[in-house]
Amino acid sequence: MPSAQELNLIPPFENESGDCKKYNCDVIEATLQEEVTLRLGSRTLPSRYFLAPLAGYTHLPLRTALRELGGIGLATTDLILAPQLISGGRKSRELMKTSDQDQPLSVQIFGSKIKDLIKAASLLEELGYQGVDINMGCPMGKINSSGGGARLMCDCDAATTMVAAVVEAVSVPVTVKMRLGWNAEQITAPELAKSFEQAGVAGITIHGRTRQQGFHGKVSLEGIRQVVEAVDKIPIIGNGDVRCVEDAIAMRQFTGCQAIAIGRGAMLDPWIFRKLKQFHQGVTPTAPTADEQIDFLCRHFELMLQEHGEYATVLFRKFAGWYGARLGIPEDLEDRLRRIETEKMFREIVREIQQRHGQRVSTTATALVKVPNGPVERW
Numbered sequence: 001m002p003s004a005q006e007l008n009l010i011p012p013f014e015n016e017s018g019d020c021k022k023y024n025c026d027v028i029e030a031t032l033q034e035e036v037t038l039r040l041g042s043r044t045l046p047s048r049y050f051l052a053p054l055a056g057y058t059h060l061p062l063r064t065a066l067r068e069l070g071g072i073g074l075a076t077t078d079l080i081l082a083p084q085l086i087s088g089g090r091k092s093r094e095l096m097k098t099s100d101q102d103q104p105l106s107v108q109i110f111g112s113k114i115k116d117l118i119k120a121a122s123l124l125e126e127l128g129y130q131g132v133d134i135n136m137g138c139p140m141g142k143i144n145s146s147g148g149g150a151r152l153m154c155d156c157d158a159a160t161t162m163v164a165a166v167v168e169a170v171s172v173p174v175t176v177k178m179r180l181g182w183n184a185e186q187i188t189a190p191e192l193a194k195s196f197e198q199a200g201v202a203g204i205t206i207h208g209r210t211r212q213q214g215f216h217g218k219v220s221l222e223g224i225r226q227v228v229e230a231v232d233k234i235p236i237i238g239n240g241d242v243r244c245v246e247d248a249i250a251m252r253q254f255t256g257c258q259a260i261a262i263g264r265g266a267m268l269d270p271w272i273f274r275k276l277k278q279f280h281q282g283v284t285p286t287a288p289t290a291d292e293q294i295d296f297l298c299r300h301f302e303l304m305l306q307e308h309g310e311y312a313t314v315l316f317r318k319f320a321g322w323y324g325a326r327l328g329i330p331e332d333l334e335d336r337l338r339r340i341e342t343e344k345m346f347r348e349i350v351r352e353i354q355q356r357h358g359q360r361v362s363t364t365a366t367a368l369v370k371v372p373n374g375p376v377e378r379w
């Protein structure tokens with residue numbers, strides 16, 4: 001196995017242009033000799049590259065638009081507070097929205113009370129959802145202060161009791177998404193992974209940072225590797241800072257994880273899953289043409305209109321900062337896209353993009369720093 005140094009792993013996401021040509025692919029084996037599909041409990045997933053949940057972004061319209069490009073093995077909803085899911089609140093119903101095209105899908109739940117998680121998971125099973133994911137990675141104060149999210153990683157026994165109870169309650173596969181631990185002094189992920197496996201989870205996604213790190217610093221591939229080594233046979237899904245084919249392959253080779261979840265990298269490059277599929281087929285990954293780039297922009301907007309009506313224009317603004325660099329949108333047009341108010345404005349901007357596609361100076365995505373900032377205690 002090549003060393004991390006040989007692979008030139010992995011610079012912090014926030015400093016990246018999203019352009020990914022720095023790795024020496026010769027160091028990485030041309031294709032990994034393995035099944036393309038992955039077993040996750042009773043599910044067989046069509047690819048080992050998953051869309052990681054990004055609350056507020058990876059809703060049904062984006063998931064659908066990305067799935068149409070090919071290569072996604074599994075997507076997960078935003079985290080949904082278990083008691084809200086049970087009471088059927090409007091927000092949770094929106095987050096649970098799915099369709100025949102939006103498969104395979106897991107629904108992510110969180111909470112601090114076992115009975116809530118059991119009820120929520122059972123309800124999801126009754127409604128026909130095929131996978132339940134428990135969030136133990138969220139670093140946000142409002143979620144941790146109620147004992148949910150990454151806070152659960154601080155008490156291994158309680159976390160395991162909770163996970164075991166959910167596994168026991170449903171017959172669909174249960175997975176957990178977590179970080180390496182609360183902080184550098186409390187790296188609990190390997191111990192938790194071992195106990196969760198014994199409790200019957202089908203797989204674990206591990207974001208290679210601690211809660212204390214938030215979204216800063218480097219993802220620790222060594223940390224992910226320790227989790228892989230801690231379990232017997234369930235798949236570990238590595239996560240964090242994967243922006244291109246080479247990042248994904250390097251993470252897999254260095255950590256031994258069986259799958260990868262990609263979040264922000266999918267908004268920087270919606271074709272990343274297709275490229276990974278091509279890579280595994282032994283084909284050189286192809287960049288999208290200008291038409292494909294503009295079509296994707298329009299398709300995502302179209303799907304948002306179907307879902308939200310004219311309000312889609314407001315909701316679409318935050319995507320402009322992610323899409324600008326990769327979709328060849330000149331800076332002034334990206335700026336206008338970030339302020340659109342009507343569908344008509346969107347159409348006008350697209351017409352101008354068609355005429356001026358690629359006339360962009362910066363290759364850095366404007367939105368790269370859109371993660372919680374400042375001391376983690378204040379999030």
Ligand SMILES: Cc1cc2nc3c(=O)[nH]c(=O)nc-3n(C[C@H](O)[C@H](O)[C@H](O)COP(=O)(O)O)c2cc1C
Nearest residue numbers: 052053054055078079177207240241242262263264
């Ligand atoms: C805006 C935003 C929202 C997120 N929402 C969720 C979420 O709802 N559930 C979850 O498990 N992780 C969530 N995450 C964490 C991501 O799934 C992922 O673990 C993290 O961004 C690192 O992966 P990436 O570098 O591929 O984005 C979120 C991250 C961001 C930046």
